[in-house]
Amino acid sequence: MGSALLGVSMPVFWSGLLLQYIFAFTLGWLPVSGFDNPLCLIMPAVVLGWGAAGTIARLTRSSLLEVMGNDYIRTARAKGLSALAVLFNHALKNSFLPVVTVMAIQVASMLSGSVITETIFSIPGIGRIAVNAIQTRDLPLLQGSILFTTLLVILGNLAADMMYFFLDPRIKNK
Numbered sequence: 001m002g003s004a005l006l007g008v009s010m011p012v013f014w015s016g017l018l019l020q021y022i023f024a025f026t027l028g029w030l031p032v033s034g035f036d037n038p039l040c041l042i043m044p045a046v047v048l049g050w051g052a053a054g055t056i057a058r059l060t061r062s063s064l065l066e067v068m069g070n071d072y073i074r075t076a077r078a079k080g081l082s083a084l085a086v087l088f089n090h091a092l093k094n095s096f097l098p099v100v101t102v103m104a105i106q107v108a109s110m111l112s113g114s115v116i117t118e119t120i121f122s123i124p125g126i127g128r129i130a131v132n133a134i135q136t137r138d139l140p141l142l143q144g145s146i147l148f149t150t151l152l153v154i155l156g157n158l159a160a161d162m163m164y165f166f167l168d169p170r171i172k173n174k
Contacts (some may be wrong), residue, residue, distance in 0.1 A: 003066040007054025016047045016120040033122035044121045048114060059102050063095040070094075093167055100163045107156030111149050 007015075023043060024032040034040050067073065068091055076086045115127030126145055133142035165171050 004054035004057040007052075008058065010051070011052065012047060012116045013120060015050060016043070016117055019043045019047060019122070024061050033120075035123050040121070040123070044117050047117050047120075048110050051136060052103075052110055055106065056099060056103060060095065060099050064091060067091050067095040074170040096167050097164065100160050100167065104156045104160035106164060108153045 019033055020043065023030045030043055031037075031040050061137075073086060073091055076090050077083075081089070111127070114125060115131060117123070118125040118127045119131070126148060130142060130149075133139075133145060133150040
């Protein structure tokens with residue numbers, strides 16, 4: 001939970017610079033920036049995923065603790081199911097509903113954080129395209145990048161709605 005709290009509280013630009021200092025300058029394990037080989041993707045992926053993973057880990061923990069106190073969990077334990085069977089078959093499935101919602105919202109925040117991450121690590125991506133389109137006043141390119149980003153957010157929300165169908169049996173009946 002400590003690393004989850006760090007991931008939630010540290011801004012994207014600070015964690016990117018910190019990882020560059022530790023793993024590129026001090027240890028020399030990873031390249032500082034660029035897009036030459038697959039090693040160049042490790043630090044940007046960690047920077048983008050760390051905050052989202054921290055939020056999701058904290059929400060999963062609190063939702064799971066709330067679900068573990070329900071009557072059907074006690075009933076499953078009374079039936080003699082093992083702790084892992086109760087956790088995976090009953091508790092996790094019911095605690096994932098708010099987690100899936102937050103994961104869909106995290107798609108939009110990852111896309112907004114990718115602009116900063118692409119700038120720090122010198123990676124050509126949709127965020128850098130949007131920034132360059134703003135600087136050069138290329139409105140069609142800016143509209144296209146915004147449209148693409150909007151499409152990704154919509155697809156993330158659609159995926160979350162489809163996950164609800166599989167996680168909550170009450171939705172299947174409606």
